Each structure stands twice: as structure tokens, then as C-alpha cells.
Amino acid sequence: MTAISTSGLTKRFRGGQLAVDHIDLAVPLGSVYGFLGPNGSGKTTTIRMLLGLAYPTSGTASLLGVPMPDGATTVLHRVGSLVEGPAFYPFLAGADNLARYDAADRTADPATARARITEALDRVGLLAAAKKRYRHYSLGMKQRLAIAAGLLRPRELIILDEPTNGLDPQGTREVRALIRQIAADGTTVFVSSHLLAEVEQICTHVGVMRTGKLVFQGSLPELRRTGASRVSVQTADPEAAAKVLTGLGLADAQATEAGDVQAGDAQAGASAILGDASPEQVCAELVQAGIGVRGFAVVSPSLEDLFVGLTGEGFDVSG
Amino acid sequence: MSAGRFYASELRLVLLRRRNLLLLAVTAVFPLIIGIALRLAAPRPEGGDGGSGLAFFNQLAGNGVFLTFIALSTLLVLVLPVVVAVVAGDSVAGEAGYGTLRYLLAVPAGRTRLLAVKYGVIVTFALCATFIVSAVALAAGAALFPVGPVTLLSGTTVSLAAGLLRLLFVTLYVTAAMAALGAIGLAISTLTEHAIGAIATLMILVVTSEVIDNVPQLHAAGPYLPTHWWLSFDSLLRVPVDTSTLLRGLLSFAVYAVLFGSFAWARFTSADVTS
Numbered sequence: 001m002t003a004i005s006t007s008g009l010t011k012r013f014r015g016g017q018l019a020v021d022h023i024d025l026a027v028p029l030g031s032v033y034g035f036l037g038p039n040g041s042g043k044t045t046t047i048r049m050l051l052g053l054a055y056p057t058s059g060t061a062s063l064l065g066v067p068m069p070d071g072a073t074t075v076l077h078r079v080g081s082l083v084e085g086p087a088f089y090p091f092l093a094g095a096d097n098l099a100r101y102d103a104a105d106r107t108a109d110p111a112t113a114r115a116r117i118t119e120a121l122d123r124v125g126l127l128a129a130a131k132k133r134y135r136h137y138s139l140g141m142k143q144r145l146a147i148a149a150g151l152l153r154p155r156e157l158i159i160l161d162e163p164t165n166g167l168d169p170q171g172t173r174e175v176r177a178l179i180r181q182i183a184a185d186g187t188t189v190f191v192s193s194h195l196l197a198e199v200e201q202i203c204t205h206v207g208v209m210r211t212g213k214l215v216f217q218g219s220l221p222e223l224r225r226t227g228a229s230r231v232s233v234q235t236a237d238p239e240a241a242a243k244v245l246t247g248l249g250l251a252d253a254q255a256t257e258a259g260d261v262q263a264g265d266a267q268a269g270a271s272a273i274l275g276d277a278s279p280e281q282v283c284a285e286l287v288q289a290g291i292g293v294r295g296f297a298v299v300s301p302s303l304e305d306l307f308v309g310l311t312g313e314g315f316d317v318s319g
Numbered sequence: 320m321s322a323g324r325f326y327a328s329e330l331r332l333v334l335l336r337r338r339n340l341l342l343l344a345v346t347a348v349f350p351l352i353i354g355i356a357l358r359l360a361a362p363r364p365e366g367g368d369g370g371s372g373l374a375f376f377n378q379l380a381g382n383g384v385f386l387t388f389i390a391l392s393t394l395l396v397l398v399l400p401v402v403v404a405v406v407a408g409d410s411v412a413g414e415a416g417y418g419t420l421r422y423l424l425a426v427p428a429g430r431t432r433l434l435a436v437k438y439g440v441i442v443t444f445a446l447c448a449t450f451i452v453s454a455v456a457l458a459a460g461a462a463l464f465p466v467g468p469v470t471l472l473s474g475t476t477v478s479l480a481a482g483l484l485r486l487l488f489v490t491l492y493v494t495a496a497m498a499a500l501g502a503i504g505l506a507i508s509t510l511t512e513h514a515i516g517a518i519a520t521l522m523i524l525v526v527t528s529e530v531i532d533n534v535p536q537l538h539a540a541g542p543y544l545p546t547h548w549w550l551s552f553d554s555l556l557r558v559p560v561d562t563s564t565l566l567r568g569l570l571s572f573a574v575y576a577v578l579f580g581s582f583a584w585a586r587f588t589s590a591d592v593t594s
Contacts, residue, residue: 051425054591076427083425087418091336100419103328104428110324149422 001065003027003157003188004050008059011045019045021212022059027190027205029156032183034199035192037209038311043192044084046209047161051081064156077107080150081159085166086142090135094126094145097134101149108153120148124178140171147178158182160191164198176202196307208310215310220303227301227309231282232271234295241270244289248282250275267295274298322432329440333406339444342402346448349398350390350456357386358463375553383460384469384482388556390456391449391493395549399448400525403497406444407504408518410437411587415512415594430588438505438580445497453490457483473557489552492568496549499572499579500525503545506583512594542567545575 004027011020020042027033037043048054050061052069061068066075088097098117102108108116121127124144129137137145143163150158160179164172179202183189193199199206206223208216216223231250235241238255245253250272257268274282279298286293301309333339357379375392378385411434414420423433460466469482477485503524508517528546531537541547548568554561 048421048591048593051421052427053421053424054593055589072424072427073429073432076425079425081422081425083421085418087422089332089417089419092332100328100332101422101426103324104423104426104433106322106325106429106432 001029002062003029003031004033004061004063004190006046006050006059006061009046009049009056009061010058011042011049011054012057018212020049020056023209023212023214024217025061025207025214026217027188027207029188030186031204032179032189032191032202034196034203034206035190035209036196036199036206036307036311037192037194039194041194041209041311042212043194043209044161047081047083047159047192050159051076051079051083053083073106077105077153078155079157079159080152080155081161082143082146082150082163083159083161085162086146088134088142088145091133093131093133094137094141094148095121095130097145098149098152102152105153116152120151121145123151123181124148125174139166140168140174143167143171143175144178147175151182155187157188157190160189162192162194164193164195172198196304200303208307210311223303223306224300227306228273228275229298229300230271231274231277231279232269232295232297232299233286233291233293234267234269235286235291235293236268237291238268238270240289241286241291242272244286244291245270245272245282248277248285250277250282269295271299322436325428325432326436326439329436330443333440333444334447339406342405343448343451346394346398346402347451347455349394350386350452351459353390353393354386354456354459354463357389378470378472379460379464381465382469382482383462383464383466384457384479384486386460386464387453387456387486388489388553390452391489391552392550394452395493395496396529397525399445399452399493399497400500401522402448403441403445403500404504404518404521404525407441407501408508408516408521409514410441410505411508411583412511412517413508413514415592416514418594420594421592424592431584434505434509434584434587438502438583441501441505442494442498445501446494449490449494449497453486457486471556471558472553475558477558485555489555492552492555492565493549495569495572499575500545502576502579502583506579506586509583509587509590542571545571547571 004025006023006025008022008024009020010022012018023046035043045054049056050063050068052072055069063075063079089100092100095117098120099113102113102117118127121130124147126141126144126148129141147163163175167175179189179191191199203220205219207214216226233241238257242253242255253270253272255270283293283296375385375389379389414423424430466479468476468478470476504517504521507520511517525546528544532541532544532547548571551564551568554564
């Protein structure tokens with residue numbers, strides 16, 4: 001059984017826009033799954049379908065083995081969630097807000113409500129603000145209260161949609177620590193973010209969305225393996241060096257002229273995908289071919305580079 | 320299990336909102352003002368054909384109990400519908416506006432269950448409002464006018480106890496009228512995330528219905544209007560009770576409640592929650 005699985009899950013908005021395009025999610029039990037993608041790539045729409053808030057146009061989804069949205073009332077009490085930012089009654093105090101959501105849960109035990117609310121508030125460090133009206137909460141407090149609502153009962157799965165949105169670095173760190181703690185209890189965590197850096201340290205698995213499509217899914221090491229290491233040579237004769245690299249059978253050989261600021265290096269040189277070749281041999285061949293080698297390096301792409309490669313550059317939100 | 324707990328939570332949420340408390344307070348003040356005003360300007364019996372409202376006024380000088388019927392018929396024009404419209408229009412749209420709707424559904428509250436609880440509380444609130452009007456009017460009537468055996472509109476006199484029993488039925492009839500209005504409000508409320516828009520739409524509907532009901536040329540449409548039977552509670556104040564009018568009124572309320580309740584359910588259980 002998986003914590004979350006979808007098959008061909010698709011959502012087309014009434015305007016005709018394809019928000020989610022045949023995605024097949026597989027979130028293993030016990031994993032911390034980072035659901036990544038730029039804003040507008042379909043993450044929130046997917047989460048809304050997972051929680052039965054929106055109905056798929058086609059495809060299926062299941063939570064903890066129970067099909068959604070039909071199984072909403074039988075499975076959602078085992079799932080905690082934060083969807084598109086916190087939402088509470090501004091005129092109620094923090095604890096009263098949690099009591100309200102707890103009262104709506106037909107499977108929650110009213111006798112333990114008070115104790116569970118106190119515990120949830122304590123876990124997110126809001127016990128001191130329990131009696132304060134939500135209206136007067138800071139953004140970070142609101143976010144934490146929303147997480148507390150997800151922790152009102154022992155959950156098997158927690159779905160957090162952009163839990164660090166709008167938080168300062170300190171708040172982001174706190175949320176990250178909280179997620180680690182939740183995961184340590186054996187709860188599967190599904191956390192969406194548009195920033196890889198925010199979840200990279202805590203995730204065991206990632207799924208990457210781009211314009212409604214799931215363009216990668218797997219463990220972090222698997223993501224790393226998709227990135228090809230490149231050899232990079234600094235030389236005064238880039239063209240000749242690139243020719244040698246191509247001659248060695250290396251793919252994507254490129255020459256970089258001095259002052260070409262692309263990729264940030266002003267050094268003249270050449271680079272190519274290393275593939276199965278040994279760097280030592282490549283270096284020797286270059287020298288043998290009479291290329292004046294000033295510097296030689298094997299560069300592995302960072303996760304960030306891979307992520308950007310998958311999702312496109314910052315503002316390049318297609319659709 | 321513990322549907323009662325959800326209902327209690329919803330009722331607390333509605334009853335403890337300062338805005339709603341204020342509405343109930345205003346509702347309570349009206350019968351007082353009407354009573355005092357009528358006490359100061361002693362009613363002048365004029366006879367002839369008058370509306371049922373006028374008939375009540377004629378009876379008031381003789382019996383304070385009639386202040387309840389005067390208050391109910393006066394407040395039914397606008398004040399009670401507004402009170403019900405605020406709570407009904409806010410019911411789903413308000414939650415959508417706060418964004419709490421998505422969290423309630425993720426709890427999971429269950430869409431049908433949530434709607435049922437919402438409607439239950441709307442009806443409870445309408446019941447509170449109408450009984451407040453009757454209770455305050457009765458107290459004010461007793462304080463300002465003589466109280467005794469009740470002479471009904473048909474001229475028959477019944478004991479005070481029998482008169483008060485009829486008052487109870489009148490209040491329940493008015494509650495039924497408001498409950499039907501609440502169902503329309505609930506349906507409108509599922510269409511938007513702007514509570515104020517839902518409230519305004521419902522009030523426009525009420526006023527339009529009342530206007531059409533008063534245009535002689537549109538007489539034929541009358542019985543089908545949602546507001547047409549509201550004031551028919553005067554049928555209860557005759558001997559024998561005009562049951563056919565009463566039943567037609569109750570039937571109209573039931574049809575409106577079922578029709579719009581079903582619409583609300585169909586809409587709410589099938590639409591994406593995007594707020």
C-alpha cells in the first residue's frame with residue numbers, strides 16, 4: 001500500500017486550462033515526499049483533488065489505499081492537511097478555532113478534545129497564545145496553528161501545501177524541524193514547495209511538477225543520478241579543445257569564449273558531458289592534442305541545477 | 320456519532336457572533352417600540368375593510384396579547400427576513416470567504432452533513448428570532464394593555480390560555496415561513512464566497528416577491544411567491560380555524576424548503592471548493 005497514489009489524475013478547469021495533466025503519484029508509506037514545482041504548476045490543484053475538495057476531470061486518486069473523493073469521510077480523519085495557507089475564524093481564539101475543527105470531526109472523541117488541543121498547540125509552540133484571537137496572530141503563528149490543526153489527532157499521513165510560505169528564515173527552520181519530528185513518529189509527510197532548498201534537507205523522495213505534468217518522481221539519489229557530470233577545461237583555445245572532446249566521443253561539447261558571461265564564468269574553455277569516459281584519460285588526450293590546459297575539473301550539477309533544469313527558469317511559467 | 324457536537328459548535332459560532340446577537344437584540348427592541356407607540360397613540364377603531372394588520376390594531380386596545388400578532392406581522396415585512404437572510408446567506412459563503420470551508424471538508428465534516436448542520440442552525444436561529452418577538456411582545460403587551468380572554472378576529476372569545484396556545488401556533492407558523500426562506504438563503508449561499516452578496520440577493524428576492532404580490536395585475540402569480548403566505552397566520556385567529564389557507568401556506572413553505580434544499584445539496588456536493 002502507498003500513502004498516496006494517483007493514476008492519470010487530470011484536472012481541466014472550466015475555462016479549458018489543463019491544470020493537472022495525467023499525473024501518476026506514488027508516495028511510499030513512511031516517506032517524506034517533497035512535491036516540487038513553480039507556482040502555478042498544478043501542485044495545489046493536485047492536493048485539492050487528493051483531499052476531495054476538487055473533483056478530477058479524469059483519473060483516480062487514493063489516500064492510504066482508500067479511493068478519493070468517494071472515501072473522503074472514511075479516510076480523511078487519518079490525514080492531516082494544510083491547504084493553500086491557513087484559514088480560521090478571525091473572531092475566535094486559537095484554541096477555540098481548533099475546537100471548532102475538532103467538533104466537525106465525527107470520529108474525534110469529545111472527551112479528549114481539550115487535552116488533544118492543548119497538546120497540538122504545545123507541539124507547535126502556541127500554548128501561550130491559545131486564548132488570543134486568531135485576528136491578532138502573526139503570519140508565522142497562523143501557519144503554526146494550521147499545522148496544529150493537522151496534528152489534532154494521530155495521523156498516518158500529513159499533507160502540507162507550502163507550509164513555509166511567507167515565513168522568515170527562523171520560521172522556515174521551525175517548520176522544517178516540526179516536519180522532521182512528525183516524520184520521526186512514522187507519519188508519512190507530503191510537503192509541497194516551490195523552493196527545492198526548503199525541503200531538500202528533509203525529503204526522502206521528490207516529485208517535480210511542471211505545467212501540470214509530473215516530470216520527475218523518485219528518491220533524492222535517483223534525482224541526482226539524472227544529472228550528468230561534465231568535464232570542464234580552461235584553455236586559451238576553446239574551439240580546438242571542444243573538437244578534441246567531441247573526438248573522444250563525449251556528448252554536448254561546447255566551447256566558451258573568454259568574457260562569455262553565460263553560466264557565470266569568464267574563463268575561456270570547453271566542456272562536455274563526461275559519460276563513461278575517465279577524466280584522467282580525457283585530460284591526457286587534451287594535452288596530447290597540444291591543448292594548453294590551464295585548469296581541468298569534473299563538475300556534478302547541484303540538485304538546484306537539476307530542479308531548475310526540470311522546471312525551467314524562475315519566471316518562465318508556461319501556461 | 321457526535322453530529323450533536325458539530326451542531327452545538329455551529330450554533331455557538333452563530334449565536335455568539337456579535338453581529339448576530341445584535342440582530343436578535345434589535346428584533347427584541349421592535350415589539351417594545353411598537354407597543355409603546357401604540358399605547359401613546361390610542362388606536363382609533365375605524366371598521367370597514369382593512370388588512371389583517373388593521374384588524375389586529377383594533378383588537379389591541381382590548382387585549383395586550385394582540386401586540387404579539389401586530390409585532391409579528393410588522394416584523395415579517397422586513398426585519399425577520401433580514402435576520403434570517405444574514406445567517407442563511409452567511410452559512411456557506413461565509414465559510415468559503417474565510418477559507419474555513421476547505422478545512423471543514425478536509426476534517427472531514429462531510430458535505431451533506433455540513434449542509435444539514437448549517438440548515439439546522441439556520442432554522443434554530445429563525446426559531447429564536449420569532450420566539451423572541453412573540454415573548455417580548457407578549458410581555459410588553461401585558462405591561463401596557465389589559466390582558467384577558469382573547470376575542471378572535473371572527474368575534475369569538477376564547478380563554479387566555481387558548482389564546483396563548485394559538486399564539487404558540489402562530490409563532491411556529493412564522494418560524495416555518497422563515498425556515499423556508501432560510502433554505503433559499505442556504506442555496507444562494509452555496510453559489511458564492513461573498514456572504515454579503517448572498518445576503519443581499521436573498522433580500523432582493525424577498526422584496527421583489529412582496530412587490531409582485533402587491534401588484535393587482537400579477538394577482539395570478541401570488542400564491543406561488545415565497546412571501547405570499549407569510550401573513551396567513553391570521554387564519555389561526557378565527558373560529559373555526561381556516562385550515563385550508565393554513566395548509567396551503569405550510570405546503571408552500573415545504574415546497575420551497577425541499578426545492579431549494581435539494582438545489583443546495585446538489586450544488587454543494589458536486590462543486591469544487593476553490594476558496
